[in-house]
Each structure stands twice: as C-alpha cells, then as structure tokens.
Amino acid sequence: MLLYDAARPNPRAVRMALLEKRITVPSRDVDVDGGENRRLDFLGRNPGGQVPVLVLDDGTWLAESGAIFQYLEERSPDPPLIGRTAEERAITRMWQRRIERRITEPLYAAFHYGPAVEMYRTRMVVLAECANGFKTLMLDGMTWLDALLSGAATVVPDRFTVADIGLFAALDFAASIGWPMPTGLRHLERWFQTTAERPTARASLHPRSSQTGVHY
Numbered sequence: 472m473l474l475y476d477a478a479r480p481n482p483r484a485v486r487m488a489l490l491e492k493r494i495t496v497p498s499r500d501v502d503v504d505g506g507e508n509r510r511l512d513f514l515g516r517n518p519g520g521q522v523p524v525l526v527l528d529d530g531t532w533l534a535e536s537g538a539i540f541q542y543l544e545e546r547s548p549d550p551p552l553i554g555r556t557a558e559e560r561a562i563t564r565m566w567q568r569r570i571e572r573r574i575t576e577p578l579y580a581a582f583h584y585g586p587a588v589e590m591y592r593t594r595m596v597v598l599a600e601c602a603n604g605f606k607t608l609m610l611d612g613m614t615w616l617d618a619l620l621s622g623a624a625t626v627v628p629d630r631f632t633v634a635d636i637g638l639f640a641a642l643d644f645a646a647s648i649g650w651p652m653p654t655g656l657r658h659l660e661r662w663f664q665t666t667a668e669r670p671t672a673r674a675s676l677h678p679r680s681s682q683t684g685v686h687y
C-alpha cells in the first residue's frame with residue numbers, strides 16, 4: 472500500500488488511524504499547494520481531486536477517508552476503530568456521518584471559501600459569500616455535540632472510533648488556524664483535551680506542522 476499524503480487534516484486523520492492500528496504504510500506527499508491533486512493525471516485516478524488516497528496493493532486508488540477507514544478496519548480489525556459487531560459498526564457510521572454533516576464538512580467549506588479562497592478559486596467552484604454561513608453552521612454543530620457529549624470521553628459511548636479521529640483532526644486544525652471552539656462548550660473541550668492526550672494525536676502530525684504551527 473502507499474498513502475498519498477499531505478499537510479492537511481483529512482490525511483492526518485488517516486495517519487492517526489494507521490497509528491492507532493499500528494499499521495505502517497509508506498507515504499508520499501502530494502503537492503496540494505501547487506495543485507498536483509487537481510491535475511489531469513491525478514483526477515483520472517481520483518476524480519474527487521483530493522487527498523488522502525490509499526493506493527492498494529493491486530493498484531486501486533482508494534479515496535475518501537471514510538472508505539479508507541473501512542478498508543483498514545477490514546484488513547486489520549484490531550484494535551477496532553469502527554466496531555466488532557454489526558450494531559457497533561452501524562452506530563459508529565451513524566455518528567461519523569452526523570459529525571461530517573454538522574461539523575467537519577461546514578468547517579472545511581468555511582475554510583475553502585474563507586481564508587483559503589484565493590488558492591481554491593482557480594481549482595473549484597468557491598462560494599466566498601457563503602464562508603460565514605458555513606462557519607455559523609460549524610459553530611452550531613459544535614454546540615449541538617457539546618450538549619450530547621455531556622462528559623463522555625468519546626463520541627460513541629465508551630469506544631474510541633473513527634468518529635473521534637475525524638472530528639479531532641478537524642477541530643485541532645481549526646484551533647491552530649485561529650478558529651478555536653466557542654468558549655463555554657466544556658464537554659466538547661474536555662473531549663478534545665482527552666483525545667489530544669492520545670499518543671497518536673501528536674505522532675500523527677505532519678512534519679510541516681512544526682514549521683507552520685498549523686496542526687495537520
């Protein structure tokens with residue numbers, strides 16, 4: 472396998488999952504700043520034009536973090552990051568999707584259409600006028616989750632899962648670019664601190680983080 476990586480939060484989430492599962496995969500950085508992932512040769516293999524991509528041993532390009540998590544789980548079930556039973560797996564996916572919809576997708580849209588708009592303008596449709604709206608949705612999602620966590624250390628009760636990993640990669644990135652979670656969300660703050668203490672949280676940071684201060 473080969474991981475097409477980059478100094479970006481979704482690739483970081485895959486790095487964190489690999490570390491949690493103690494799987495070592497060689498990686499190569501894609502020049503996202505230079506638009507390598509939006510060129511025809513890359514798009515021919517991943518029409519989504521984004522990273523991460525896991526290249527499987529048969530040469531298949533597997534994109535979308537959720538699909539990559541799923542593949543890793545089936546290849547290396549221990550420790551489980553999705554679940555041991557059909558019920559556990561379904562519950563993890565339910566939370567993973569809720570978090571994407573309510574928090575991480577609005578967060579990334581707010582970033583692409585806001586601070587990063589000039590870079591993305593030449594590559595994709597950007598809705599600069601919607602950046603603030605997506606940020607409002609993201610903040611609303613954080614408030615929603617805070618109330619649901621109510622002291623829990625993990626999104627899915629009593630199990631660390633890919634739902635935690637995807638959320639952590641996004642919120643750590645956001646805080647490091649100056650978008651901290653709103654004050655007063657003490658459950659979400661506690662969840663964040665607990666997740667940040669996992670050895671894989673630090674170990675999954677891209678080497679560029681130490682130069683830029685951005686957590687990805």
Ligand SMILES: N[C@@H](CCC(=O)N[C@@H](CS)C(=O)NCC(=O)O)C(=O)O
Nearest residue numbers: 479480481503521522523535536537
């Ligand atoms: N739905 C995709 C999203 C991946 C994504 O947003 N990748 C970003 C980095 S975090 C990217 O490739 N950005 C560069 C671009 O879109 O050109 C996933 O879950 O993997």
